[in-house]
Amino acid sequence: MPRPKKIRKINNPPKIKGFRPIGQLSRKNPVVINFEEYEAIRLCDYELMDQLAASKTMEVSRPTFTRIYESARRKVASAFVDSKSIVFEGGKVNFDNEWFNCLTCGAFFNNPGANTSLTSCPLCGSSHFQNSDLQGLSCPEESHTQTDLTC
Amino acid sequence: MKVAISVNHNSLHAKLDLHFGRCAYFAIVDTRTKKVEFIENPYQNQESGIGKKVSQFINNLDVSRVIGFQFGVKIKEEFDQYKIQLIAVQDADKSVQDFVNMLTNH
Ligand SMILES: [Zn+2]
Numbered sequence: 001m002p003r004p005k006k007i008r009k010i011n012n013p014p015k016i017k018g019f020r021p022i023g024q025l026s027r028k029n030p031v032v033i034n035f036e037e038y039e040a041i042r043l044c045d046y047e048l049m050d051q052l053a054a055s056k057t058m059e060v061s062r063p064t065f066t067r068i069y070e071s072a073r074r075k076v077a078s079a080f081v082d083s084k085s086i087v088f089e090g091g092k093v094n095f096d097n098e099w100f101n102c103l104t105c106g107a108f109f110n111n112p113g114a115n116t117s118l119t120s121c122p123l124c125g126s127s128h129f130q131n132s133d134l135q136g137l138s139c140p141e142e143s144h145t146q147t148d149l150t151c
Numbered sequence: 152m153k154v155a156i157s158v159n160h161n162s163l164h165a166k167l168d169l170h171f172g173r174c175a176y177f178a179i180v181d182t183r184t185k186k187v188e189f190i191e192n193p194y195q196n197q198e199s200g201i202g203k204k205v206s207q208f209i210n211n212l213d214v215s216r217v218i219g220f221q222f223g224v225k226i227k228e229e230f231d232q233y234k235i236q237l238i239a240v241q242d243a244d245k246s247v248q249d250f251v252n253m254l255t256n257h
Pocket residue numbers: 102103104105106107121122123124125126
């Protein structure tokens with residue numbers, strides 16, 4: 001079995017699935033930007049953090065951050081120049097603010113104070129809940145607590 | 152802890168309002184004392200910016216969780232900044248009394 005990829009922190013996942021070029025049908029293969037790469041661009045070029053601060057936010061080393069960021073920029077450049085679509089895709093990410101689904105009462109709930117991990121459903125108190133955002137995205141099995149999300 | 156429920160009228164039989172920000176009342180449940188207070192939503196007929204106003208209003212009521220039928224992305228972002236937890240219950244049959252029982256039975 002391959003070693004699982006290390007989990008990275010991401011605060012705000014992209015709100016859309018990707019971008020398509022205007023004025024031309026894009027028949028070329030899209031570039032796939034994973035959430036880490038998206039987050040690297042968001043932190044550096046949108047939040048205007050320097051790379052050190054961004055690497056700390058994502059909880060990766062500075063060299064790792066640089067590698068992710070470089071990869072992200074090359075993909076964006078390739079999409080612009082070669083008129084390719086951009087598709088946002090998974091990667092091993094841990095959303096700070098995701099939805100969970102209680103298997104007992106059916107409620108959906110989030111965890112905005114993500115520093116503390118959830119132990120029970122805020123409505124009925126059941127401990128049987130699973131992450132609902134990442135189903136089929138990066139976790140092959142049901143997760144019952146937030147710490148299980150590392151798969 | 153205080154929990155706000157977005158409901159269509161001011162009684163324990165009231166059901167969830169389908170549109171969180173435009174509900175007629177918020178039922179404010181104190182999970183310690185089990186007391187329920189109904190507060191009219193001052194922004195129910197507001198044209199725009201409702202998410203911002205309502206989340207601010209609820210935050211000022213010292214609420215740490217809200218229950219609604221569903222939440223849009225925009226209002227979720229507003230609540231996120233106050234670290235107010237959202238609970239979406241897509242069940243139009245549950246009443247305020249049902250929620251009080253669920254919240255206080257554990
Ligand atoms: Zn539950």
